[in-house]
Amino acid sequence: MLCPLSLTTRLATLFSLLVAGLLLLLGLSLEHLIRGHFDDIDQMELTAKLSMIENLLARADSPTALDTLPRYLDDVLTSHANLSVSIRDEAGRILYAHQPEFLAPVKNGDVSPPSARWSVASHEFIGREVQQYLPLPVPAPVQVLLGLDITHHAHFLEDIRRYLWTGIAMAALLTALFGWLVARQGLAPLKRITATASRLSAERLGERLDLQATPPEMLELANAFNGMLNRLEADFQRLSEFSADIAHELRTPVSNLLTETQVALSRPRNSEEYQDTLHSNLEELERLARMIADMLFLAKADHGLLPNPAESVHLEQEVAALLEFYDALAEEKQVKMQASGVATITGDRLMLRRAIANLLSNALRHTHAGGTVTVLIESCIDAVRLSVRNIGDTIPSDQLSRLFERFHRADNIRSHHGEGAGLGLAITRSILKAHGGEITVSSNDGVTTFSLAIPHAGTQALSRWA
Template structure:
């Protein structure tokens, strides 16, 4: 058997109706207790009053003549009280007086010890009490007075009240459930708007947003989260679309070169040297493709948090020194001088950090004009180390600076002069620095461009 979960509206309506029904039930029980207590008090007062009247008459029986007239006085007293039953017996259980004694048959002398004693006869309910008296005759006679009071009308009233009360509670619970369902349905209308907005989402319709003005205060946070999710989706989809277009653009050039070189090589018979030249040219394009694919895979790992997270001390000045030795030949060829100053130790993966710094140094060497000087400075302040790479060259427009760390982005002027880059170096640098808990920034003014990395210092160097 399959059980389907109740909807949120049905759950709220059910809980609301159960709560109201429970409260009404408690109220009904309390009212019934009060009514029953009130009737019991009235019945006991009436029973006590009648018993006192009978006792007063018995106290006046002080002669045989008074004993003979006792029955008449009692008849006069009880004639107008059809709800009473009286039995007076002597010590030998002989009846001295009886009024409607058939209603006293279920009980015997000595069985009715208090007014709370109850019994039923022929569909009638009674309460009664018994007292022991001595008639003040010359020769005192002990008597047993048993008095019963018919409380059937009160019992019927309580039964009718109970029946009407439970019927009213049941009807109120049903009405409450219906009302709760309507209220919950209306109150959850914003969720339906969210659902409708989610259904309308598509690649072409990512601009849907919820109206916060029409959202209840309790759901503003949810609506904000939903709108924030849509903002992120729209931004990520736009970035993905641009990324896909950039990949197609960047891959098209080397693939086109490979096709062209191969078609030319196969267009007519050639010598071994010519085929070797064509293969070398294709090898360069394939190496470019391999680097681009490796960089794209590296960025994909950073997006999914799959980079290694070692915690080894990394001396930045040693890493920079090794890189300067590597780029020394290229710098000499371009007549560019490189200078390092400062020291700092951070915690992380030295290979990834070296790659991040290498991207900055490589860019600086490529974009620095002859006789220029590249300044690499390392400083630290409290818990952060800063590594800055400054080089002279063309000033990057201010509107291009935020885009330098986007994948496959290259400023137009730089692209025209240095087309060999794929535009993935700076995004990789930012990903590595972010993975190490740092950040990267750039500024370009008056022909000087400076990239700065900030990284947390290692625990041994923090001040």
């Protein structure tokens, strides 16, 4: 199997072929012009020589003049070594001949106007045959055949052709060489991209291309490549943190299970003590089960595997049911809850209820005693907005963009037993994405507000996403 040519070789080859084609066209045109120019010169010279001979024949107006005609012709043609002349009478007898051996290939009547071309002993000739009447008392017709040696022009054209094609071949080779060098230099940024990509590893994701040394034609590619590296580095960092968070979150309940089981088995115990241990283990197992279920939900959301039923969801009813569910917890924390607004959308009722429940649970957890959790439902032109507002500690601005990351808590504390694993807001964002909506958060002066924006055509967005 033939190896594909490199891009540098392809560019150099195409460039050299283009230049060679242009030079070939120029050479053919130049040769045609030179040949035409020489043909015009030869025809003009042939006409002039023929006129000279016709003038001499016009003087043969008597038998005496006719007898002296060969001598005059010899005197004139002696200085014209490139001419061959043959004069015949009506019967075909030769009246005069000058270098007739060069006229041997031409027989009477073979010369077609305006001229003929032939070769004799490596000599090139053009010729013309005309009929003229001698001005005798009784006009006598004669056939004049004139041949002009154009070998020097033919040799010149051969030299021109040889030098021209040799020059074109050399120019094509030089063009290929310089084109290869130029293409190689021009494609150097691609080699730098390749070198940078080859150096990438999990420990070296900070490599970037130097945009200052990148030509404008490849600046967009270099920017895209650097942007890809930025995203890879950020995603790899998040993946590393995610892996560490998973290990941390799983280590605590597993460690608790292991410790309590070892303690229970350290000595004989009665049934009530074993039941207490089992109840404690059950709490940890339920915590593990919730965490695994949440992670499975997020995995399905990432791959578009969430269900997408089309049902009408009355948000005010779902909020009322959730407020009633969390009423006991709110009373225990001395927190008030209130809701206002009415709106109906189309989507998955259970998923939307879970998203709102996550926000309410999060708000109750972080609301100070005596505070109020407010739920506001608004129906706008393009979407339905549901806001959950609570009064508590202000979330630092640098933490707001990370609230929806998995296993992230604004206080970055992992040791609070019983609290969530930090997946609730990530799940809420996935549910909103599945419905074609978005979730935003703001926190100022102790007031934190989570806002859900859900399009009216929630089911269509959910279908497209899934």
